[in-house]
Amino acid sequence: MSALIDYTLHLADNSLILGQRNGEWCGHGPILEQDIAITNISLDLIGQARSLYQYAAVLINDSELSVSSKASSPLERRFGGEVSEDSLAYLRTEREFKNCLLVEQSNGDWAQTILRQFLFSSYQYYLYQYLQTNTDTTIAAIAEKSLKEVSYHLRWSSEWVIRLGDGTGESHGRMLKAIDELWRYTGEFFIPADYEKELKIDGASLKYEWSKKIKTVFDEATLTVPPDIFMQEGGKQGRHTEQLGYILTELQYMQRAYPGCEW
Amino acid sequence: MNFIRKFYYGDIPEDKAGGNIVSKDSKTDWPLWEVFIRSKQGLDHKHAGSLHAADAQMAIENARDVYTRRMEGESIWVVESKYIIASNPDEAGELYEPAKDKIYRHPTFYNLPDEVNHM
Numbered sequence: 001m002s003a004l005i006d007y008t009l010h011l012a013d014n015s016l017i018l019g020q021r022n023g024e025w026c027g028h029g030p031i032l033e034q035d036i037a038i039t040n041i042s043l044d045l046i047g048q049a050r051s052l053y054q055y056a057a058v059l060i061n062d063s064e065l066s067v068s069s070k071a072s073s074p075l076e077r078r079f080g081g082e083v084s085e086d087s088l089a090y091l092r093t094e095r096e097f098k099n100c101l102l103v104e105q106s107n108g109d110w111a112q113t114i115l116r117q118f119l120f121s122s123y124q125y126y127l128y129q130y131l132q133t134n135t136d137t138t139i140a141a142i143a144e145k146s147l148k149e150v151s152y153h154l155r156w157s158s159e160w161v162i163r164l165g166d167g168t169g170e171s172h173g174r175m176l177k178a179i180d181e182l183w184r185y186t187g188e189f190f191i192p193a194d195y196e197k198e199l200k201i202d203g204a205s206l207k208y209e210w211s212k213k214i215k216t217v218f219d220e221a222t223l224t225v226p227p228d229i230f231m232q233e234g235g236k237q238g239r240h241t242e243q244l245g246y247i248l249t250e251l252q253y254m255q256r257a258y259p260g261c262e263w
Numbered sequence: 264m265n266f267i268r269k270f271y272y273g274d275i276p277e278d279k280a281g282g283n284i285v286s287k288d289s290k291t292d293w294p295l296w297e298v299f300i301r302s303k304q305g306l307d308h309k310h311a312g313s314l315h316a317a318d319a320q321m322a323i324e325n326a327r328d329v330y331t332r333r334m335e336g337e338s339i340w341v342v343e344s345k346y347i348i349a350s351n352p353d354e355a356g357e358l359y360e361p362a363k364d365k366i367y368r369h370p371t372f373y374n375l376p377d378e379v380n381h382m
Contacts, residue, residue, distance in 0.1 A: 031293070033314050033325035040328050156324060163317070 004136065005059045006098060006195035009088065010236055011139075012052035013099035016089060017244070018120060019045030020251055021107060030110050037156065041117065044149040051142045053085035090255035094244050098193075101235040102185035104243045111164050111174035115182055118157035122213045123189045125154045126206040134201075158217045165221025175223055187231025196236075295344040296322040298329075300336035308340050316341075 022042040029035025060083045102120055107113045128150055131143035164171040190207040211225075218225050234240070254261060293315040299308035311330045316322035322341040331339070350358060362368070 031315060033316065033329055036332075037325065037328040040332060159320065159324070163321075 001059065001063050003195040003198035005056055005063070006193075007199055007201065008052050008056040008059065008139065010098035010193070010195070012049045012056060012088070013097045014103055014120075014124075015045040015052065016049035017097070017099045017247060018103035018116075019043070019049060020247055021103065021105075022113070022117070024107055025113065034110075038113070038117075041153050041156070044146075044153065048142070048146045048149070049089070050085055051145075053088045055138050055142070056088060057083045057085055086255070090252045094240055094248060095238040097240065097244060097248070098236050098238060099240075099244075100185070100188050101232055101241055102182065102188070104235070104241060104247060105182060105185060106243055108178065108181065109174055111171065112178040112181060114157055114160040114164060115175065115178040117153060118161045118217070119182060119186055119214070121150055121153040121157050122217075123186075123206070123210055124150045126209050126213075127203070130206060131201075161217055161223070162221040165218070165223040172222070175221070179223065179226060183226045184229060184232050188233040188235060191231075191233055191236075193236040293317050296326075296341045297344050297347055298322075298326040299340040299342075300326075300330055301338040301340075302336050304337070308338065311335070313344060 019042045022038050022045070025035060025038045026042075027035065029038055100120075102116060105112075105116060107116075125147070128143040128147045132140050132147065134140045134143070161175070165175045166172070189210070190204045192201065192203050196203060215225050232241075294317075295313050296316050296319075297313050298311045300311040301308045311326070314322065314325050314329055316325050319341060323339055326339045326341055330336070
């Protein structure tokens with residue numbers, strides 16, 4: 001049960017943190033139409049996170065964890081009564097977040113944001129396809145519902161990668177810099193955490209399709225897939241880059257300063 | 264000397280944002296597109312507004328994000344604004360006035376048989 005809770009939180013955290021990151025573009029997009037596009041994607045991702053947090057909250061409240069005396073358990077923190085989607089998003093600390101390192105990386109310039117979205121959406125696309133047939137029917141249903149959104153994110157970000165990669169000297173250079181910056185965070189997708197192993201979720205099996213997709217788009221964008229390099233990992237286990245602390249500080253500020261506040 | 268670069272969290276430095284740069288050459292601006300949305304099967308496409316995009320594909324995607332996010336439609340047409348030919352408002356008199364006193368062009372003078380329901 002605890003593996004399923006961890007995995008659900010992992011999926012939810014991926015979506016929430018990337019949604020929060022993309023949301024930073026609100027009002028800063030390169031043009032009005034793209035400002036709306038990137039924040040639309042944010043809202044899709046935060047919507048996915050909500051469904052997953054709600055499910056995680058049900059699992060936690062139903063599990064022994066909630067009736068045990070382990071009051072210090074991080075997942076026990078709650079607003080008043082039960083653990084909820086809100087307490088999971090607003091009251092957990094950095095180490096308790098299980099998102100991949102890629103999604104917490106800073107927005108950088110538009111090229112870096114686009115590449116981050118492309119690398120992640122292509123992963124999420126194959127992952128959700130895979131999860132549609134999961135034995136846990138709730139996870140399968142959320143994956144199926146989210147897949148339509150993710151397909152659009154993938155299409156949108158692929159086209160932008162091609163546009164920038166095969167654009168001007170300036171945009172091509174910025175894509176190269178972005179690849180340099182972000183590629184090292186993609187290895188983690190395919191290295192299973194303990195809870196994934198326990199649930200027999202074979203993320204490594206997605207690597208072939210994912211690599212093929214990346215290569216197709218990079219080829220069209222006149223970009224080169226980097227050779228094997230050292231890959232950063234740890235996010236799935238709660239070991240994050242320094243970026244996550246800043247995100248949570250902003251994300252959780254209101255609930256930390258005014259516990260339980262609503263508006 | 265530029266050892267330390269200061270970034271404020273949550274803010275995109277202007278030089279990185281890519282926006283707000285006033286283009287010196289208007290040729291580098293993206294063209295304007297007119298967007299037409301059909302709200303459901305069987306209805307016709309209606310003009311929804313306009314937006315900027317680099318090409319037709321981007322125009323469709325921008326239109327999807329700008330004009331259909333509240334379930335306004337299920338089909339999009341876009342056309343570059345420069346291809347829309349409009350009538351000249353100054354010529355409104357000669358174009359439309361002559362029709363005003365020709366009410367006999369409206370089919371209101373016929374007595375329809377009762378069997379005809381949908382006229």
